Amino acid sequence: MKRKFASLFAGFVMLAAMVFALSAGITPAKAETTYQIGTDVTFPPFEFANKHDKYVGIDIELLKAIAKDQGFKVNIKPTSFNGAVQAVQSGQLDGMIAGMSITKEREATFDFSKPYFTSGVVMAVTPNSKTTSLKDLRGKKVAVKTGTSGADYAKSIQKKYGFHIVTFDESNDMYQDVITGNSAACFEDSPVMRYAVRQGTKLKIVTKPVENGPYGFAVKKGHNQKLLRMFNKGLADMKANGEYARITRKYLGAKGSSDTSSDRTFWGLIKQNRSALLGGFEETVWLTIVAIFFATVFGVIVGLLGVVPNKFFNGLSTTLIYIFRGLPLLVLALFIYTGIPSLTNQKIPAFVAGTITLMFNEGAYIAAFVKGGINAVNIGQMEAARSLGLPFGKAMRRVILPQGIRIMIPSFINQFIITLKDTSILSIIGILELTQTGKIIIARNLEGFKVWTIIAVIYLVVITLLTWLSNWVQRRVRL
Amino acid sequence: MTAKVKVTNLVKTFGNNEVLKGINLEVQNNEVVVVIGPSGSGKSTLLRTLNKLEAPTSGDIIIDGMNIADPKTDINKVRENIGMVFQHFNLFNNLSVSENIMLAPVELKKEDKQAAAEHAKRLLKTVGLESKFDATVQSLSGGQQQRVAIARALAMDPDVMLFDEPTSALDPEMVGDVLAVMKNLAKQGMTMIVVTHEMGFAKEVADRVVFVDDGNIQEQGTPDEMFNHPKNPRLQDFLDKVLNV
Numbered sequence: 222m223k224r225k226f227a228s229l230f231a232g233f234v235m236l237a238a239m240v241f242a243l244s245a246g247i248t249p250a251k252a253e254t255t256y257q258i259g260t261d262v263t264f265p266p267f268e269f270a271n272k273h274d275k276y277v278g279i280d281i282e283l284l285k286a287i288a289k290d291q292g293f294k295v296n297i298k299p300t301s302f303n304g305a306v307q308a309v310q311s312g313q314l315d316g317m318i319a320g321m322s323i324t325k326e327r328e329a330t331f332d333f334s335k336p337y338f339t340s341g342v343v344m345a346v347t348p349n350s351k352t353t354s355l356k357d358l359r360g361k362k363v364a365v366k367t368g369t370s371g372a373d374y375a376k377s378i379q380k381k382y383g384f385h386i387v388t389f390d391e392s393n394d395m396y397q398d399v400i401t402g403n404s405a406a407c408f409e410d411s412p413v414m415r416y417a418v419r420q421g422t423k424l425k426i427v428t429k430p431v432e433n434g435p436y437g438f439a440v441k442k443g444h445n446q447k448l449l450r451m452f453n454k455g456l457a458d459m460k461a462n463g464e465y466a467r468i469t470r471k472y473l474g475a476k477g478s479s480d481t482s483s484d485r486t487f488w489g490l491i492k493q494n495r496s497a498l499l500g501g502f503e504e505t506v507w508l509t510i511v512a513i514f515f516a517t518v519f520g521v522i523v524g525l526l527g528v529v530p531n532k533f534f535n536g537l538s539t540t541l542i543y544i545f546r547g548l549p550l551l552v553l554a555l556f557i558y559t560g561i562p563s564l565t566n567q568k569i570p571a572f573v574a575g576t577i578t579l580m581f582n583e584g585a586y587i588a589a590f591v592k593g594g595i596n597a598v599n600i601g602q603m604e605a606a607r608s609l610g611l612p613f614g615k616a617m618r619r620v621i622l623p624q625g626i627r628i629m630i631p632s633f634i635n636q637f638i639i640t641l642k643d644t645s646i647l648s649i650i651g652i653l654e655l656t657q658t659g660k661i662i663i664a665r666n667l668e669g670f671k672v673w674t675i676i677a678v679i680y681l682v683v684i685t686l687l688t689w690l691s692n693w694v695q696r697r698v699r700l
Numbered sequence: 701m702t703a704k705v706k707v708t709n710l711v712k713t714f715g716n717n718e719v720l721k722g723i724n725l726e727v728q729n730n731e732v733v734v735v736i737g738p739s740g741s742g743k744s745t746l747l748r749t750l751n752k753l754e755a756p757t758s759g760d761i762i763i764d765g766m767n768i769a770d771p772k773t774d775i776n777k778v779r780e781n782i783g784m785v786f787q788h789f790n791l792f793n794n795l796s797v798s799e800n801i802m803l804a805p806v807e808l809k810k811e812d813k814q815a816a817a818e819h820a821k822r823l824l825k826t827v828g829l830e831s832k833f834d835a836t837v838q839s840l841s842g843g844q845q846q847r848v849a850i851a852r853a854l855a856m857d858p859d860v861m862l863f864d865e866p867t868s869a870l871d872p873e874m875v876g877d878v879l880a881v882m883k884n885l886a887k888q889g890m891t892m893i894v895v896t897h898e899m900g901f902a903k904e905v906a907d908r909v910v911f912v913d914d915g916n917i918q919e920q921g922t923p924d925e926m927f928n929h930p931k932n933p934r935l936q937d938f939l940d941k942v943l944n945v
Contacts, residue, residue, distance in 0.1 A: 604753055605790035605849075609804040609856060610780035619803060623794040 255294040256448055257568075258284065259305030259317040262657070263392045263664035266416040266472035267320040267436075268299065270661045274497040279412075280318045282468045283337065284438070287455030293448070299661065300571075300651030301390060302368045307555070308651075311563035315445050316452075320410060322370040322434035332444075333437035334452045338469070340410045341430025342374040345399065345418070352405045353427045358384040361405035364398040366390070370433040371408035393663045396422050412473055422667050490671055494662050501658030502679055508572070508654055509641045509687075512579035516640060517633075519580050520587025527592040530613065538588065545585035550646050554578040558650040575647040583640045587633070594629035595621055630698070634691035638684055645680075655679060702765070704729045704860060704891050705750065710759035712745055719745045721915035722759070727860075730889045734902040737912035738938055743895045746912065747864050750893065751775075751782045763860065780808060783853030787865040789845040791837045791852070797824070798833045801852045808856070816855075823851040827881050843874025847881055854885075861885065863894040899942060903927055911935045 260268045260280060268278040276297055288295045300308060302321075308314040310330060320340070323333045346352045352361070355378065362385045365372035375386050387404055389395040392413070398404045400423055409417075411430040418424055438452050459465040484493070491498065527538030545553070558574035561567075569577075598621050606616035648657035659676040663669050705727040712720040719742045727733050737743045748754045750761060756769045764781065766773050792800050801820040805811040811819070824830045827847035837845065846866055853861060863882065867875045879901050886892055886905050896902065902909050902923060909926040911919045911934075919932040927943075930936045 599790075601786060601788055601790035602792060605784075605786060605792070605852075606803075608751055608753065608779060608782070608784040609852070610776045610778075610808055611804060612776050615807055619807065620792045620794065627794075 254292070255296055256315040256445075257313070258295050258297050259308050259314040259319065260297055260299050261302040261305065261319040262299045262651075262661050264302070264320050264413060265420070265664065266412055268318075269665050270299070270497070271665065272493050274494075274500070279338065279468055279472050280320060282471075283456075283459065283465065284318050284452075286459055286464050286468070287452055290455045290458050291451040293451060298571075298651060301649070302366070303390065304559075304649065304651055306368060307559040309439065309441050311559040312441065312444075312566060313559065313562050313568050316438060316440040316448055318438045320369075320413070320436050321439055322373070323437040324370075324373065324434045327439070330442050331439040332442050332446070332449055333439050334449055335456060336435030336437050337456055337465075338436040339432075340370070340412060340436060341432050342371050342408050343411045343414050343426045343430050344406050344408055344428040345396075345414050345424040345426050346406045347400060347402070348423060348425050350405070355382050355428070358382045358405060360384065362387050362403065364389060364395045364404035364407040366392055366395050366409070370410060374431060374433060375408045391660055391664065392417065393660075393667055393669055396424060396667065397669055399424060416472070417667065420665075420667055485666070485668060485671070487671055487675065490662075490666070490668060491675060494658075494672075497658050497662060498655075498675070498679065501653060501655040502683070504652065504658075505641070505644050505654040506683065508575060508579075508644045508647065508652065509637075509683075511576050512583065512644065513637050513640050515576060515580040516583035516587055516636075519584035521591055523584065523588035524591025524595070525617075527588065528595045528617075538592070542585045542588050542592075545581040546589065548582070550578065550582050550643055551649060553582055554647055554650050571647075571650045571652045574650055575644070575652050578647065579640060579643060583636055583643065586636055586639075590629055590632040590636075591625075594625040594632070597628050598624045627698070630695050634688070634695065637691060638687060641684060641687060642680065703727060703762075704731070704764065705893070706760075706762040707746075707750075708760045708762075710746070710749060710761060711757045712742075712749055712754060713757045719915055720749070720756075723912075723915075723917060725910065725917065727891060727893060729859075729891055731907045732886045732890075732892045732894070732905055733908050733910055734906040735893065735895045735910045735912055736897070736899070736902060736938070741913045742915045743912045744864055747862050747893060747895050750860075750862055751779050751784055753784075780804075780856050781858050781860065783850075783856065783858035783861040785846070785849050785853055785861070785863045785866045787868050789842070789849045789869075791840075791845050791849055793837050795837070797829070797835045797837065797840070797848050800837065800848060801855045804852070805855050819855060820851070823854055824848070826854075826884070827851045828877070841874060842870045843877050846870065846874075846878045850878075850881055850885075860891045860893070863892065863896065865895055865897065867896065867898055897942065899927070899939075911938065913938070 263269065266278055267280040268276060271277045276299060281297060284295055284297070298314065302319050305314060305317040305319055309317050323336060344355065352358065359382060363375055364387050365375045367388050367390055372388065379386060387398060389398065392409070395407050396417060399407045414426055418426065440449050523538050523541050526534040554575065557578050558569060558571060562569055602620055602624065603616055606620045607613070611619070644654055645656035648654060648660060651657065655676055659672050663672050703726040707723055707725040710720050710723040711718065723746060735743045735746065745754055749756050750763070752768050752775050759769060761768050763778055766778055768775055768778050792803065795803065798817065798820050801823060802813070802816040805816045805819065806813060821830060821833060824833060827850055829844060829847055832840065832844065832848070840848065866882070867878050870878065879898065882894070882901070883905055906923050908920060909923050910917055911926065911932065913934050919926065919930065919935050926935070927939065930939055
């Protein structure tokens with residue numbers, strides 16, 4: 222009997238191996254010269270997705286031009302500013318270009334290129350606001366975006382002017398907080414703020430740019446020095462041949478590209494972003510299916526380990542459920558995506574990290590109700606089966622599980638729906654699913670309310686379909 | 701002649717509670733032993749240790765020459781030869797009547813389905829339920845369920861049958877049918893150990909009656925000795941309570 226549990230355990234180990242093998246499959250060995258570069262999702266005009274869902278902006282075009290000049294390839298990953306910082310530090314990414322100011326603090330953990338852009342922080346308020354200078358901020362709230370030089374600047378003068386700081390992850394959320402009046406003002410790099418105003422954001426700039434650290438391309442300290450040298454050489458070339466001037470003029474010039482003219486009705490927004498939304502939808506569905514599969518396998522195995530007559534496996538099951546049900550999904554996702562690589566020096570693609578996250582988290586819930594479902598079957602059923610001479614495994618399979626599964630089915634359906642919704646949390650590690658797609662679209666057109674409405678409706682439609690499918694399956698297996 | 705079942709110094713404790721305090725019992729082939737005693741006396745626990753649904757704390761239980769208290773003994777093999785009938789029937793709710801009976805022979809003896817089905821039909825006939833072959837468990841009355849449970853236990857052709865208060869959960873009018881099946885079984889020479897409160901059954905069918913109280917066998921003997929000439933004051937007290945209602 223012991224051997225059976227051992228093979229069950231071996232199965233679990235194999236499953237883990239499969240997940241990692243899958244990760245290897247998704248990232249085929251790339252040529253040496255392709256670098257993974259992180260950037261922000263929302264930092265126009267330095268990086269943003271245009272209406273064709275292509276990433277553009279000063280950072281993107283400059284990096285691509287330099288790569289071409291120096292003969293290396295880049296794969297640009299819009300995670301988020303914070304996400305990119307962590308991913309570079311953990312080795313998930315080789316470098317980042319995200320309007321990143323060169324500061325003393327950052328130089329402790331990053332090596333920076335020569336500065337490629339000099340910016341300055343400005344303060345923006347609503348058009349008819351009475352707040353027009355830093356002095357007016359006393360006792361009020363100021364919105365900033367995590368990790369930006371605007372945030373650093375706000376912190377440095379906070380004591381002097383006596384205001385409170387509210388932090389956001391996305392530029393649009395920061396702007397909205399000022400527009401709705403929650404915060405009195407926001408601090409942001411001047412070109413970014415100017416671009417947002419030109420895009421129709423109902424804010425005005427009321428201060429002169431305050432010089433802050435110039436922008437630099439960053440790699441992890443002591444790593445990827447060759448990439449850094451190539452960037453510097455390429456940057457010099459771009460400045461010499463006029464390409465640098467062309468790119469910056471394109472985005473900062475008086476008649477830069479603007480999106481305000483396009484159709485801003487619901488239908489118009491759907492049409493413009495059709496391919497992006499479809500892509501996000503597909504990624505969400507795909508992620509849900511893969512996650513449900515692995516979470517079910519993991520959950521059923523861990524749940525069964527909880528009911529076999531073996532103290533060690535019971536303890537293992539309880540511990541796994543305790544840990545993975547106890548961790549917030551967001552923390553688990555960041556831990557797996559950025560924490561594990563820094564321990565093992567092994568990159569994990571975001572999709573695989575996301576799948577593993579969901580497998581553990583949703584799987585823990587599944588394990589808990591699998592255990593509960595089995596325990597809910599009257600103990601007399603097991604005793605009767607065993608008294609006939611059926612071994613534990615056979616009794617389980619032929620008598621207990623068929624009854625337990627019927628008890629578990631409503632919980633399974635519930636968990637599948639929760640899994641679908643939980644995929645949205647994985648936008649934090651940059652997976653381009655529906656929620657992340659929404660963030661990116663909003664970063665470009667700043668139509669938060671309408672785009673989130675569209676995204677919400679898409680989720681509801683998928684969940685309705687999933688519920689129908691589940692109910693159909695439930696009817697088929699009923700006695 | 702060696703005993704079919706031989707229990708020596710059997711002790712069973714649950715936590716600090718010593719339920720069986722050193723039981724010695726022998727059951728011969730073809731013998732019908734009825735175990736009586738007040739609630740909580742340990743009689744059900746005694747029965748459940750005989751097929752190791754409860755593992756003994758100490759002592760030996762030898763059935764057909766195999767010591768089931770020994771961890772090296774393959775308990776599943778021993779159980780195949782011991783049928784057990786429960787107070788609450790415990791029919792498999794996910795299976796039909798015939799599937800309940802056929803499960804163990806098909807899974808363990810690798811009987812083919814056809815033969816197992818024939819066997820199941822014969823067994824259902826002996827318990828008077830041949831018409832319920834395809835019925836669901838839920839459609840049966842308590843008495844019918846218990847008779848199917850007996851048929852299920854017999855399907856493995858056991859040479860000992862354990863009955864754990866088989867009529868206690870039944871409506872009074874169902875009790876007779878179940879007892880009739882058990883009497884029939886006894887007549888055919890089945891070795892039976894029956895825990896019951898049916899004193900009439902004990903008087904009529906038992907070869908030997910065993911009185912258990914406070915975790916020990918207080919007295920045992922033929923039905924005549926036990927019911928008509930009880931010596932132990934506890935037994936006298938017990939009989940007084942159950943017979944003079």
